[in-house]
Each structure stands twice: as structure tokens, then as C-alpha cells.
Amino acid sequence: MQDPNKSPSQADRKAANRRLGLILFSIVMVFFLGFFAKMIFLG
Template identity: 70%
Template structure:
């Protein structure tokens, strides 16, 4: 396996920005899952009466 030269690897600042973007994307995904479950629970209560 070949090691990449240090100049081609991302800088710590770039890595931090990429990690922050990945964390934000994961947060939005998890939030959307919570919203869908909440809406499903709410719809069940409204349409099926509990």
C-alpha cells in the first residue's frame, strides 16, 4: 500500500469543515426521522382515536 504525500492529504482545517458538514447532514437526517415518527403518532391519534 502506498502512502500519500502530505501535500495531497486534506489540511486539518479542511478535515474539520468536512466533519462539520457530515455532522450537520447527520443531524438533519435524524431530525427528519424524529419528525416523521411524531407526525405518524399524531396522525394515529387523530384518525384512529388513540
């Protein structure tokens, strides 16, 4: 069984999930912007 003292709190988990979501969102936006820039400049 897990030790409840070692598990992250609800707030810590929420903050980590939000940070992960923002990182993934920014990566997706960079790819889309790069794709559109390629279509505009090289299309």
C-alpha cells in the same frame, strides 16, 4: 498514530455532522407526525 493527511478536515466533519443531524431530525419528525396522525384519525 493517525496520519493527518487521511483525517477529514474540520469543514468536512462539520458538514457530515450537520447532515447526520438533519437526517436524524427528519426521522424523529416522521415518527411524531405519524403518532399524531394515528391519534387523530384512529383515536
